[in-house]
Every structure is written in structure tokens, then in C-alpha cells.
Amino acid sequence: MYAQSIKAAKSESSSEIQIPMKAEYWKSDTATTEFTTYKNTKVIKGKNGSAFQVFLKNHNFSNGTIEFDVELSGMGFPGINFRMSEDHKNGENFYIRSFGAVKPETRTTLQYAALMDGMSIWDLTDEYQAGATIYQNKWNHVKLVISGKQMRVYINDMTKPALIVPELEGGRNSGGISLSGNVIYANFTVKPNATEGLSPESGYIVTTGDTRYLRDWMVAPVKDFPFGREIKFSLPSMYGKLTTSELPDSNTKWSPIKAEARGIVNLTRIYGLKENDARRLTWLKTTIESDKDQEKILNFGFNDEVWLFLNGQIIYVDKNYFGTPVQKSPEGRCTIENAIIKLPLRKGKNEIMIALANYFYGWGIIARLGDTDGIKR
Incomplete structure (x- = not known):
């Protein structure tokens, strides 16, 4: 009927x-x-x-x-x-x-x-x-x-x-x-099927050909990470008690993940939703090769919390909680406007490793170098 x-x-x-x-x-x-x-x-x-x-x-x-x-x-x-x-x-x-x-x-x-x-x-x-x-x-x-x-x-x-x-x-x-x-x-x-002549193929996306974006990453398995927990990593200490580290080691299993057309590494697509504001954590890593010792700017976006390491050393920690005073512009979204980070690269290969925690809506990062002079990936 x-x-x-x-x-x-x-x-x-x-x-x-x-x-x-x-x-x-x-x-x-x-x-x-x-x-x-x-x-x-x-x-x-x-x-x-x-x-x-x-x-x-x-x-x-x-x-x-x-x-x-x-x-x-x-x-x-x-x-x-x-x-x-x-x-x-x-x-x-x-x-x-x-x-x-x-x-x-x-x-x-x-x-x-x-x-x-x-x-x-x-x-x-x-x-x-x-x-x-x-x-x-x-x-x-x-x-x-x-x-x-x-x-x-x-x-x-x-x-x-x-x-x-x-x-x-x-x-x-x-x-x-x-x-x-x-x-x-x-x-x-x-x-x-009335599409007014609109092509079914993807349209122009300005980021697609931009070589400054870091697009090739490896991702570790996701795990629960309740509120109150922090990443443990080695720090200088007078008493030798701050050497415990939770950074991934040789036993960590990694899978390749690529940034999508807009430059977003979209973890929601692979890890889905966890209900009841459950906080979860995963690790991402990529490698940048520099032809000399130099400093590069990294424009960086993330949701919701990040710990960023370069060659095993912590260089950036931050939070991007929507609806709070610490939310990043614009309004807690993950965009290239969230943060500007200075990367002290050494000659040769440099490993960026990121711990990323999330509890609220979409989960991902976006990363773009200020320029690619002297850089090979």
C-alpha cells in the first residue's frame, strides 16, 4: 500500500x-x-x-x-x-x-x-x-x-x-x-537522480595537493584512559625517580593510517564511538627527514588532549575541551588553527610521536609544516 x-x-x-x-x-x-x-x-x-x-x-x-x-x-x-x-x-x-x-x-x-x-x-x-x-x-x-x-x-x-x-x-x-x-x-x-549537472566525482579541495601536510602516519591500538590519568614520560630528576615512560616500545603494534583529503587524520572512522563520555587514548607516529639541523613550524590541530614528542622528548602538551576556557579556536574544533609548535629538527630522520586522548565527539589530528625547505618524507 x-x-x-x-x-x-x-x-x-x-x-x-x-x-x-x-x-x-x-x-x-x-x-x-x-x-x-x-x-x-x-x-x-x-x-x-x-x-x-x-x-x-x-x-x-x-x-x-x-x-x-x-x-x-x-x-x-x-x-x-x-x-x-x-x-x-x-x-x-x-x-x-x-x-x-x-x-x-x-x-x-x-x-x-x-x-x-x-x-x-x-x-x-x-x-x-x-x-x-x-x-x-x-x-x-x-x-x-x-x-x-x-x-x-x-x-x-x-x-x-x-x-x-x-x-x-x-x-x-x-x-x-x-x-x-x-x-x-x-x-x-x-x-x-535530478542532480542539476553536478559531477559525482569529488570537487576541488584546496589542501589536496599541499605538500606541507603530514599525511602518512602509523597508529597504535586504542585503549581506555580514564580521566585523572596522564601520560608518563621521562623527565630530568635530582633523585632519579622520574624515568618511568609509557611511550610505545618494540612490542607496540602499529597500523598505517593516512590523512583524508582535507588533511584530517580521522580516528573516529576506525575507532568509532565510545558512550558515556568514556576517555580513550591512542598513539600516532610519523617520520620527517631533514637535510640539516633546523627549526620548523608545525601548525597543529587536535581533539581533545595531546602529548607530542620529537625524537623521544616531550615538546608540547595541551587540551582542547569544547565549551571550556581552554578550548582552542575555533570553538573547540580540530583545525589547523589550534596550535603553533616549534620543531627543533636534527639532521637526518626525526620521529614525531603523539599520544592523543578523546572523549567528546570527533577524534583526530591535522598537521602542517610551515614550509618544506630541506625536508624529505
Whole structure:
């Protein structure tokens, strides 16, 4: 019956599928979700101001155009997930930050982030934010054009995209759709394979050919690292009691990991989510070869805590806790702006080894040399 209804809902003039905002088309929680009429339009909204999430039934989305109207009626992060896995843990996520009126110049209004193991990696995806004209107490029209690796998002102004994503990072080609937030949704349509000429290949990413980025790393197995613990490493001591070290040794098992197109070494992709704010730790290492003794600048980003060693010596320790005074710019995200570190390189091979702890959302690093003069990797 559902398939027949969807077929009947198709526009006679195009392949557009109009998805009715009725309970039989969406999987929902009746305690939080209401299907009703609002402003003479069939809508989905939160019951008694509740936040909610609804899942489109019996629809597998791959490429095409998705459009809908949304009225921002509450505080939160209303948005859409698409190409979702059956367990709803992996896919792509686009949302609006809804915390009252915003100016079009506010860069953090829109966000794209991949879903990995049930978690949005928004704090590893600073590049994919944008401003837009967002209306309060009236409909906002949203259009997503999705083709292979690329996506363009239009908000209210359909003449130019507000957000361009050159490479979707969820790693899935197709899957389900959901809507969420403390908002009101209406007029949901899907146009399968209507991609407006957008190439399915990855678009231009400025970091791709930048040889300053450290891209080839080795990573150690992850382990639990409860709060209160610190890395032990050798320090100068008058009494010889500070020589204990937890740095990896010859028994440590290493696996290769490469930075992704934006330069991020994304550990979330391989280690997934650990619930209940569980703090975990892993080690990363790479080698830089210098043709002489020299000092290099390393622009460095990380989430959430780091201990950085060069040739076995500690040279940098820091924390990047979102929502605290010690969070790094911008707002606790992992970006190349987090830190500037001086590397005293010696002639020959130099080993960078990093202990990285995380408990909050995305987990990763990004590292870029100030220049590559006299450097071989």
C-alpha cells in the first residue's frame, strides 16, 4: 500500500516524489511527534514543543534533489540525515543551528558533517559551515542537490548555494532519510537522480595537493584512559625517580593510517564511538627527514588532549575541551588553527610521536609544516 501511495504521489510532469507528512509514511515516536495541519499545510512537528526524529519509510536514497520547508520553532540543531545505514549509525548529516535570529554573515549557521558510528563529526568538519538568511516564524525553503561525492545546499535563495561540500565523507552510496529537531517540517519532496549537472566525482579541495601536510602516519591500538590519568614520560630528576615512560616500545603494534583529503587524520572512522563520555587514548607516529639541523613550524590541530614528542622528548602538551576556557579556536574544533609548535629538527630522520586522548565527539589530528625547505618524507 505504501509503495502504491508513493507512486500516486509522484508529479505527473516529472519524477518528483511528494512525500505526504502523514504518519503512515514516517516511522516516529508518538510521544514526541505530531502529524497535523499548520498554516493550512500538512506538517510534522514536535508534540508539546518536544524535539523529535522521524524516518522516511521504504525509501532508499542515493542521488538527486531533496527539498522541504522548515519553520524554526525551538532551540537546537534541526536537520536531515541521508544515505543512512539500516541501524541509523552512519550516513550524511546537514543541519541548521537554531538558537534565535542570526545574521547572514554568521558563519556557523549551517553545518555538514558525516555520521560515523552514531555520531556527527562536526568538530572535525569546520570547513563545512556557512552563513545564510534564515527566517524566524515563517517558512525556510531548503534544497539539497546530491551527486556522488558532492552536495550543494540552498537556503531560501535558490539562485546560489549557501553551502558547497566537495567531498561527502560518510562513505555510503545510498540509504535512508530522517528529519529531526524541535521545528516544523512541510512540503517534503525527492527527485531521484535530478542532480542539476553536478559531477559525482569529488570537487576541488584546496589542501589536496599541499605538500606541507603530514599525511602518512602509523597508529597504535586504542585503549581506555580514564580521566585523572596522564601520560608518563621521562623527565630530568635530582633523585632519579622520574624515568618511568609509557611511550610505545618494540612490542607496540602499529597500523598505517593516512590523512583524508582535507588533511584530517580521522580516528573516529576506525575507532568509532565510545558512550558515556568514556576517555580513550591512542598513539600516532610519523617520520620527517631533514637535510640539516633546523627549526620548523608545525601548525597543529587536535581533539581533545595531546602529548607530542620529537625524537623521544616531550615538546608540547595541551587540551582542547569544547565549551571550556581552554578550548582552542575555533570553538573547540580540530583545525589547523589550534596550535603553533616549534620543531627543533636534527639532521637526518626525526620521529614525531603523539599520544592523543578523546572523549567528546570527533577524534583526530591535522598537521602542517610551515614550509618544506630541506625536508624529505
